[in-house]
Amino acid sequence: MAEATGFKDGLSRGGGSGELRQSNLTAILRFLRDHGASSRHDTARGCGLGVSTMTDLVGDLRARRLVAELDPIRRPGAGRPTRPIALDGEPWCVMGVHVEVERVHVRGATVGGTDLWQETAEAVFAEHHDGAAVLADVIVAQLPNVPEGQQLVAVEIAVPGYVATDGQSVSSRALGWDGVGVGKAVRSALADAGLPDVSVGLSSDFHLAGLFAARSLLSDASSTVAAYFGGVSEVGSALVVNGEIFRGAGGGAGDLAHLHVQLDGTRCWCGRHGCLNSVIRVQELLVQAGLHDEEAAAELVVTDPDAALSLLVDAANAGDTRVVEALEKAGSALGRAVDDVVGSVNPHAVVLGGYLGRLAPFLLPALDRQLRARVHEGPYADTRILVTDEAEPPVAAGAVLAARDACLYDPLGLTTPLR
Numbered sequence: 525m526a527e528a529t530g531f532k533d534g535l536s537r538g539g540g541s542g543e544l545r546q547s548n549l550t551a552i553l554r555f556l557r558d559h560g561a562s563s564r565h566d567t568a569r570g571c572g573l574g575v576s577t578m579t580d581l582v583g584d585l586r587a588r589r590l591v592a593e594l595d596p597i598r599r600p601g602a603g604r605p606t607r608p609i610a611l612d613g614e615p616w617c618v619m620g621v622h623v624e625v626e627r628v629h630v631r632g633a634t635v636g637g638t639d640l641w642q643e644t645a646e647a648v649f650a651e652h653h654d655g656a657a658v659l660a661d662v663i664v665a666q667l668p669n670v671p672e673g674q675q676l677v678a679v680e681i682a683v684p685g686y687v688a689t690d691g692q693s694v695s696s697r698a699l700g701w702d703g704v705g706v707g708k709a710v711r712s713a714l715a716d717a718g719l720p721d722v723s724v725g726l727s728s729d730f731h732l733a734g735l736f737a738a739r740s741l742l743s744d745a746s747s748t749v750a751a752y753f754g755g756v757s758e759v760g761s762a763l764v765v766n767g768e769i770f771r772g773a774g775g776g777a778g779d780l781a782h783l784h785v786q787l788d789g790t791r792c793w794c795g796r797h798g799c800l801n802s803v804i805r806v807q808e809l810l811v812q813a814g815l816h817d818e819e820a821a822a823e824l825v826v827t828d829p830d831a832a833l834s835l836l837v838d839a840a841n842a843g844d845t846r847v848v849e850a851l852e853k854a855g856s857a858l859g860r861a862v863d864d865v866v867g868s869v870n871p872h873a874v875v876l877g878g879y880l881g882r883l884a885p886f887l888l889p890a891l892d893r894q895l896r897a898r899v900h901e902g903p904y905a906d907t908r909i910l911v912t913d914e915a916e917p918p919v920a921a922g923a924v925l926a927a928r929d930a931c932l933y934d935p936l937g938l939t940t941p942l943r
C-alpha cells in the first residue's frame with residue numbers, strides 16, 4: 525500500500541495509515557514529552573510533518589486524550605493568538621513494578637505523568653516454585669488502585685537480572701529464576717482479570733534506574749548519551765542513548781559494574797575477581813576501611829544497607845585515615861572504569877547515583893585523577909560527571925517512565941478515541 529510505505533504519500537493523505545500513522549503519532553507524542561508544551565508550528569517542524577497532516581494527527585491524539593490544547597497565548601504584535609499543545613494522557617494509567625528478593629514496589633501513574641499511588645507488597649519469591657505466578661498475583665492485587673474512570677494500559681516490570689531478547693522471560697540469580705516466563709504469566713493473569721490488552725514490558729532493574737536518571741538530569745536526554753552507575757550496596761549500571769535504554773544484542777549492554785579494574789581482588793558474585801563491583805561494593809569498603817570483618821560486613825549490608833553506608837560516610841567525615849584511604853582507592857578503581865566507558869561510548873554525562881552518589885565527595889578527587897589523560901583529548905573534554913542524591917535507586921520511577929513510553933509508542937494499540 526502506498527500510504528503505508530511512502531513517507532510523502534503519507535503526508536499527502538493526512539497522516540497515513542497503519543504503521544506510518546502510528547510512527548507519526550508517536551513522533552508528536554515524543555516531541556511533546558521531550559520539549560513540553562509547544563506550538564503546533566514547532567511540533568510540526570520538530571517532527572518533519574506538514575501542517576494539514578499535523579491537524580489530522582493532533583485531532584486524533586486529542587480524541588484519545590493523549591494531547592491537550594492549552595489556553596491561547598497572545599504575543600504583542602504577533603497577530604492571531606496561538607494555542608500550544610501538550611501531553612495529556614490523564615485517562616490512561618500505567619504501573620511501574622520493581623521486583624526485589626523479598627518485596628515488590630509498585631507505583632501507579634497516568635500516561636501524562638501524574639503520580640497516583642505507591643505500595644510495597646511482601647513477596648518472598650525464594651519460597652515459591654512458581655515465582656512468575658506470585659508476581660502476577662501481586663500485580664493483579666494492585667488493580668483496585670486504578671482510579672474510577674481511568675484505564676490501565678501498560679505495566680513495566682523491573683527485575684534483578686536479565687530479560688531474554690523476546691522481552692518475556694527472566695533469568696535472575698538473586699531470585700533463582702532461569703528463563704522464567706514472567707511476561708506470559710502476567711499477561712494471562714491480567715487477561716483473566718478482564719484486561720487482555722495491557723502492554724507488559726520487562727527490563728533489568730538498573731537499566732530503568734539509569735533511564736530515570738538520564739531523563740531527569742539531562743536537559744535534552746533525547747539527544748544525549750549517558751552512563752549510569754548506582755546501587756544500594758552493590759554497583760548497578762546502564763547505558764542510555766538518546767533517552768532510551770541501550771540493550772545491545774542480547775539485552776545485557778551497560779553492564780559496567782563488572783568491568784575489570786584490578787588484577788586480583790576479592791571474588792564477586794559474578795564469578796570474576798577484581799571486577800569493579802567486587803572492589804567498590806559497600807561490603808568490601810567496610811572491610812578495607814577496617815570498620816568490620818568480612819562476615820560482619822556481609823551481614824550488615826543485607827540487614828541494614830543504610831546503616832552500612834552511614835558507617836562509611838560518618839567515619840570519612842570524621843577524617844578516619846584508613847576509611848579515607850579506602851575510599852580514595854575505591855575512587856581510583858571507579859575512575860579506571862569510568863575512563864574506559866568514556867573512551868568506549870564517549871557519553872555526554874556519567875551519572876553517579878545510589879550509594880556512589882553519597883560517597884562521591886570522597887571518591888571524586890581520585891576519580892578525577894584517573895580521568896586526567898582522557899579529558900585532555902578533544903572528544904572527551906566536555907564529558908560531565910554528575911552526582912545525584914537519590915535516597916534509593918529510582919528503579920520503580922524508571923519503570924513508570926518505560927510504561928508511559930509503551931503507550932506513547934503504541935497509541936493506536938493501547939488507547940481508543942474517547943470522544
Ligand SMILES: [Zn+2]
Pocket residue numbers: 781782792793794795796799800801802
Ligand atoms: Zn562482578
